[in-house]
Amino acid sequence: MTPLTDAPVAEARHARPIEDVVTEASMALWRTAGGPLKGLCPFHDEQAPSLPVRPERGLWYCFMCCDGGDVVKFVERIRGVTFPEAVAILAGQPEGSEEGQ
Numbered sequence: 001m002t003p004l005t006d007a008p009v010a011e012a013r014h015a016r017p018i019e020d021v022v023t024e025a026s027m028a029l030w031r032t033a034g035g036p037l038k039g040l041c042p043f044h045d046e047q048a049p050s051l052p053v054r055p056e057r058g059l060w061y062c063f064m065c066c067d068g069g070d071v072v073k074f075v076e077r078i079r080g081v082t083f084p085e086a087v088a089i090l091a092g093q094p095e096g097s098e099e100g101q
């Protein structure tokens, strides 16, 4: 595997606002007064939104899952892809064949 240099990774992190990527993954986000956006964590079953998303830092974190990170990590988790694949998705590159097509 070709090691990724920092440049495409940094580019991928800034290619798309994290709130857009999160809402596209069919996660609704609520604005909290003066605080982060909050959404229902897609990685565990919950009724009340507990997943803060901080667009100004491009970070998310779920306290229940004890998992979080940047937008690349979110794509990795939600799509079940590897780090380089998540970078490619954020950079707008084709994902390759899905379900044999």
Ligand SMILES: [Zn+2]
Binding pocket: 041, 042, 043, 044, 062, 063, 064, 065, 066
């Ligand atoms: Zn969670």
